[in-house]
Amino acid sequence: MAMRTKSEMSPPPSDQRDAVIEELRKGAQLAECLRQQLELIPELGRRNAALANVSNISTTLSSSVSMLQSDREQYSYSSSDARAASYAAGAACGGRRSGGGVGAQNGAIARTRKARHRRGIHGEELPIKGILTETPENDGFHWRKYGEKKILNAVFPRSYYRCGYSDEHECPAKKHVQQQNNSDPPMFIVTLFNDHTCSALFPANEQLPSTSNSATANSQVLDFTKASLSSAPGISRLKKEDGAGLSVTVPSYTYDELSSYSSLPLLSPTEWKMEMEIKSFFHHHTGGGS
């Protein structure tokens, strides 16, 4: 997860970053040791709660390693970074190799398609934002899924979404969602492409009328209603079990905005608390170097 924003500090030298990565890996190993110890807790409730916490810590540490590795690239995340991160997660889980693409089934339906122009791929499309989240749908926008693909060396498939207003208002916004791991809740890498042009027509406060009165100028309401729920495993579980829509209000700062507000967390309150605990953990184990 975004331990620190880029603008908060100058980019560390490569060897220093490698040292940080190594420390994070040690932390992940320690977390695994701790997990094994927690397995011995007799009380089921306490054991499960502790295991869940350790699982989240492991996830955060692994994600941090992935992000630091990704930082070698030009931007915070790219699709290839996501692939690398997924590969790391897959390796940790004994990941299998995909044969690439969805399995081909011999032509029950023979479709002849002439070459057609592909939307949005005229010119180079660079990701504008990368987010690691457990709730990939919660950005206040309406998305429509248009594809899913097994990615080489990735355990989980990548889902492709475009803005729900891409047709009506030619909004070019797209995003890729790729599950990172199988923790509870699972983490996802969301890579955003192109800014929403529909956002001027449908400001966040107006996209979900039922909550517009409670949303402030600096917040937006997360959309758990059907329109925004994807087929991601964790989300589908939510959809089935909860039935009715669920709304949560969170700050609506973008990743880039957060980068300029050095101390603002790009995390849910729970994640932020966890990160503070991890920092405290490393503070004690590394002699408190600042």
Add this chain to the structure above:
DNA sequence: TACATTTGACCGAT
């Protein structure tokens, strides 16, 4: 019935 999702086929890049 309308709309969203699923999924095999297709396409361009490598």
Add this chain to the structure above:
DNA sequence: ATCGGTCAAATGTA
């Protein structure tokens, strides 16, 4: 030939 990204018919859901 392989891969990631997209299309669009088939299917699911309310």
